[in-house]
Amino acid sequence: MTSATHIAVAVEALVVSFGNFKALDELFFTAAYGEVRGVIGPNGAGKTTLLDVLTGRSSASSGRVTLDGELDLTRMNEVQLALSGIGRKFQKPSVFEALTVWENLDLACRRHRRSLLREVFSTAEAKDSEAVATVLERIGLQRHRNARAATLSHGQKQWLEIGMVLAQEPKVLLLDEPVAGMSDDETIETAALVRSLRGPHRAIVVVEHDMEFVEQIADSVTVMHEGKTLFEGSMQNARADHRVLDVYLGR
């Protein structure tokens, strides 16, 4: 770990190709502990693909991805990645609809060093249910703890999924368009929630194409375009950058 900046994930010259098409083309990207990193870019820029590589859903054609400067993430499958501390909220809310809110969160509390066998036969431990209760309060769904996830509204499902990822206690928290389809009020609440999740042992990456939302929550931004890094820095500077403006306003 480079102690000066506390980089959590570092992506270097990452290429992901689908046939002849390069969804990511020599992409550079970092996310540091303690920050909320916004990733913006027009549709098709490769933002979701970046998260796919970080979580083992797509594999890299070339390039390096490391966690804490040492662990090579490109060789791991999604289960190993999740266990090494990468949690992800998907663009389309994906929760277990037939289970209750509590059961969803409880399943997400996967203890890292516990074997699958122990996990299967474990009964609810006080420590775990305390963790679940904490997350439940954070995402503001206490009143719905015994409701089936299927009965939640779209926004509530998004929060539940954020809660599930939180319950994993990840080092790197990836949020793919967390406010897509939310009302204005819900968006404000979500922004506050994401801000409150910042911590010295957690790097948060928020993917959005909505600049306004990113401006509210991100400490720094990475602007992607056609699979490449176009800009990295503060949001103010991004707004002033003419290449970024070109991409967003058309040229």
Next chain:
Amino acid sequence: MGSGERGPAATAVLIAILLVLVPLMGLHLLGSVGLSVYLVNVVGQVMCFALLAMSVDLMWGGAGVLSLGHGLFFAIGGYLSAMHLLRTAFAKTHVLPDFLQFMGQTRFPAYWHLFDSLPLTLLAILLIPGVVAFVFGFVSFRSRVNGVYFSIITQALTYTAMLLMFRNDTGFGGNNGMTGFHAVAGLPVGGAGAAVLLTTLSTLAVLVALVGGRLLITTRFGRMLVAIRDDEPRLRFLGYDTLWLKLSAWCLSAMVAAVAGALYVPQVGIINPSLLDPSLSLEIAVWVAVGGRGGFYGAIIGAVLVNVVKFWLSAAAPSLWPFVLSLLVLLVVLVLPNGLTDLSNRSRSWMADLGRGLRDSGRRRPERGAG
């Protein structure tokens, strides 16, 4: 359905019925009080089908994995049980089974001696289908074969097994299968004693599976299965290797199916490759679909209803059966996607509406008077 909050009532009723059924079978031994031997036998066979349906429901209702090949495990259990019965028959009669004589054998192949022992046979009935299921499941689940593709492969596997068993030189009786059983636990096959014993055992097996299965789906393991059904990739991204979860449920399911087959074969007195015919495996899915997936009670109810109709029709109008079966399938697909569970829910909401309507109309008049 998975975590089954409407399950307990239905389950309790079923448990009560099964508990009544067990001693009822015993009545027969007291004289002419109980059911006829034929009926006792029918109850026993239907119970085996109910157990088989539950094994399919564990995967289908539980984890969303539909097997269209559970006839394979049912048949493996059946063949193993038949081998034990043939060995014990031989010990009494010293006559080699027909199919071995046709093959020109003068004695049993050496490994058949293992089946002299009942404990060893029971062990084989659990282990062999478990290993077959493990190998097949490991290969399929690891290469992430899911959904319809998985169902089709299970069917292909069973079909292959049928072709294999049809051959005489496979050594399990070929086309004609195995028959000529002598006695079950010392009770002559076909007699009242054996019928009562087997039916009681089958009913108990359903009871144990129901209680055990209901307990299982309320555990964390059960919830993981539901999570696999809802969104398997999600569960993997939470750090669970779903391969092992699915595989253990799949092997358990295969073993339960094998137990059902092992209990079934002595009741019908014969086993042949027809149990491996894809049509049986498909019918199991129909039983579960009719009763309603998930929670096991639907599987039991579906298996009992469909098979009682089948038994009745096979005497009254056997040629009608395919049409009745097709009609049932259409009914479930078009009207009741969750089988009879849907019907009970709907009638419950109708009753609730009706109740509310009656209450409202009763209340309206005084309200108007007050206003």
